[in-house]
Amino acid sequence: MLANKILNNNFISSTDKDGHEIVIMGKGLGWQMKPGDPVDPEKIEKIFRMDTVTSSEKMKKLFLEVEMSSVEISSKIIQFAQETTQVELNKNIILTLTDHIDFAIERYNKGIPLKNDFKLWIQKMFNEEFSVGLYALEIIQETLGIQMPEDEAAHIAMHIINAQLDGNMAHTDEITNLLSMCFHIIELKTGKIISEKSWAYERFMRHLLALAQRIIARTENIAVNDSLNLAIQSQFPLEHDISIAIRNYIQKTFNFMIADDEVTFLTIHINRLLQDV
The missing domain is CATH 1.10.1790.10 (PRD domain)
Structure with a gap:
């Protein structure tokens, strides 16, 4: 596998065996790499594939704007959600969930409330998805050492719900x-x-x-x-x-x-x- 483009130290773009563009994540993966260099498989932490060129471009742009930890957290949440709900989530969720989590962390650090007026309803009506949100809070705490309120679990649950319902996470808000x-x-x-x-x-x-x-x-x-x-x-x-x-x-x-x-x-x-x- 060869590098097509070096996005930053932690992300590069490449091509899979079917000729589709992929984005590879790995801490320090892109350090001192050049286009055409072979990718070190031991440094690969996660491979992302999107269904369209447009989605791939959005993903590359987003990964340049957010913290790598937000991508890591989102990936773990999505994997846990698919295992918990036994439902295949739309691939676009990696984009909007990562963006949401990155912004939520920024708001938390600035002391801006993360209130969700529908927390109790979401918890009652979508218990599995809410449990994913609670798992997300654990991952955030383990990764960043911050404890977000359960309102944020409800926000994340809504992303999971929406990914199952219409497959377009841009509509969650x-x-x-x-x-x-x-x-x-x-x-x-x-x-x-x-x-x-x-x-x-x-x-x-x-x-x-x-x-x-x-x-x-x-x-x-x-x-x-x-x-x-x-x-x-x-x-x-x-x-x-x-x-x-x-x-x-x-x-x-x-x-x-x-x-x-x-x-x-x-x-x-x-x-x-x-x-x-």
């Missing part, structure tokens, strides 16, 4: 923001604090997560009877008004107009949610 804003709109319109302990809350969160996936995938909604839409609107005017506000937020933020049937489903969920307040 969008999903989290959508969930947060929906509840903010409900509480703003009603003046009530939503309980996270009810079954209605869990069902609503599942519905919102599925809605977020449809928005990202730009898929059509399934139509229901117009008479049902009108009946629900008439029976639950406050909840319907809240659903319209959520629809307006989604249209403005994601440039995606949800159909009347989705507004109806949101109205029903919100009505059940408010009954448990």
